Amino acid sequence: MSAPLIPNLFAVCKVLVAAIIGIVQSIIYALSGPIPPLRGLGDWLGLDAVITVVTYLIVVTVVVLWVTVLNLFTVMWVERKLYSRLQDRYGIMISIWSLPFWPFNRVHRPTHKGLGYLQNLADGVKLIQKENITPRNADSAMFHISPVLIASSTLMVFAVLPWSSGFYVANLDLGILFILAAFSLAPLGILIAGYAANNKYTLVGGFRAAAMLLSYSIPMVLAVIALVVFTGTLDPVKIVQQQDRPLVAFGTTLPLPAWYVFGPQFLGFLIFSVAMIAEMERVPFDIPEAEAELVEGWTTEYSGMRFGIVFAFKWLRMLAACALISILYLGGWSGPVFTTLSVGGIPVPIVPEEIWFLLRIYFLAAFFVVLSWSVPRVRIDQILNIGWKRLIPYSLLAILVAAGFRVLG
Amino acid sequence: MAVDWELIAFFILSAFEIIGSVLVVINKRLVRAAFWLAMTLVTIGVIYLLFLSEFVFLIQILVYAGAVPVLMVFGIMLTRRKIMDEPGQEAPE
Numbered sequence: 001m002s003a004p005l006i007p008n009l010f011a012v013c014k015v016l017v018a019a020i021i022g023i024v025q026s027i028i029y030a031l032s033g034p035i036p037p038l039r040g041l042g043d044w045l046g047l048d049a050v051i052t053v054v055t056y057l058i059v060v061t062v063v064v065l066w067v068t069v070l071n072l073f074t075v076m077w078v079e080r081k082l083y084s085r086l087q088d089r090y091g092i093m094i095s096i097w098s099l100p101f102w103p104f105n106r107v108h109r110p111t112h113k114g115l116g117y118l119q120n121l122a123d124g125v126k127l128i129q130k131e132n133i134t135p136r137n138a139d140s141a142m143f144h145i146s147p148v149l150i151a152s153s154t155l156m157v158f159a160v161l162p163w164s165s166g167f168y169v170a171n172l173d174l175g176i177l178f179i180l181a182a183f184s185l186a187p188l189g190i191l192i193a194g195y196a197a198n199n200k201y202t203l204v205g206g207f208r209a210a211a212m213l214l215s216y217s218i219p220m221v222l223a224v225i226a227l228v229v230f231t232g233t234l235d236p237v238k239i240v241q242q243q244d245r246p247l248v249a250f251g252t253t254l255p256l257p258a259w260y261v262f263g264p265q266f267l268g269f270l271i272f273s274v275a276m277i278a279e280m281e282r283v284p285f286d287i288p289e290a291e292a293e294l295v296e297g298w299t300t301e302y303s304g305m306r307f308g309i310v311f312a313f314k315w316l317r318m319l320a321a322c323a324l325i326s327i328l329y330l331g332g333w334s335g336p337v338f339t340t341l342s343v344g345g346i347p348v349p350i351v352p353e354e355i356w357f358l359l360r361i362y363f364l365a366a367f368f369v370v371l372s373w374s375v376p377r378v379r380i381d382q383i384l385n386i387g388w389k390r391l392i393p394y395s396l397l398a399i400l401v402a403a404g405f406r407v408l409g
Numbered sequence: 410m411a412v413d414w415e416l417i418a419f420f421i422l423s424a425f426e427i428i429g430s431v432l433v434v435i436n437k438r439l440v441r442a443a444f445w446l447a448m449t450l451v452t453i454g455v456i457y458l459l460f461l462s463e464f465v466f467l468i469q470i471l472v473y474a475g476a477v478p479v480l481m482v483f484g485i486m487l488t489r490r491k492i493m494d495e496p497g498q499e500a501p502e
Contacts, residue, residue, distance in 0.1 A: 142444065174463055181470040188447055190472055191481055195440050214475060221471070 092116030241334030
């Protein structure tokens, strides 16, 4: 029903790596006339094990660049533009013609009437140039290890998160559980960051973040359990395959797809979405960094690129959360292909799975942005009440409903 | 020469685990002790992974990496201990 643009990322990268290594090998063999020991190096490069290892590194690099360069910048730009429009202003508008060196410093080009897409890149360059300040009485080792913990645990999510049925680093049988485990590692880093900076605001922010993330990861996992009663698997690719069929056909042209959100899983979908907004630390659940009370929450004392990392990785967690919601409940990357072009004998779908998946992710991201810039913040005791007294009983009810529908067939 | 990489990995992980668990006991700062406890528990999880039981590994990460911050929060909040170093003062014992 749907087709991926990249049928198998590993195989594609392996072909490319083998071609590049072949070129390098022929150069080395040509050089081995005057320098004979290079022949052994050329033979070693041609080994299948070497090509496989290099391919794994290339695959990881491709996915990391795809996630952090393309999608992170895009989702940050979407948020900044969209909330500016919600506040009735233009937002970032710096265009590429404002760069002060040769091909861009044209005289008659408008410098401040662009889309502002590269503003986040400029902010990143600015943050890299800034000094990394450690507070005087901070616990230095723990202060510096927590951005590493937060960044690595967030990137671990993307090691198993598939972007289509062929575009992933690794496809585990327990992929969803791995993603949830990687999500649940972040409170440790956040609490360490809040404690180690030796500042009242960061300490309160870290405590609030840990209490909130922990109380919301329980309904998150319970909602996934309610889903697993139906799917019978934790493999994200198989979960999407199960949703790639029509549920009810209205007439002949417009079938309602069998997404898990339509049906007994609707309660689980609501619980999972609310828990994910809390995991993203967004308004209405942004009490860990309530700007009006705690300067910047647990990120207050970070400066330079460390602040950039802990700040930007919230958007990366938002991307992962949107991808997870759409995989589990909204049909993942399933969608019609319409027609398939043939480019040099290779069939290329005109609307591949990646496009459908990105559409869902950015729709959800835009929804969360609009939601978080239009509702007030919830107080910390209300947050914990919602988590423990509402969401956990409702998620147990969702498990009961799912089990009941499963038994009845 | 055949090298048993799994055995070497097991020894390295066991060394980390023993060092971590000793540091949990002898460390006088509560937060650092909890951090070393987290490292010990994650290392035990990786040893489960070495035994090819991925599910137990993931549950270990999910449960213990989630439970250790709770331990930290309640250990710090419920004990009447000075939790922040005042400027110009040594670390609390």
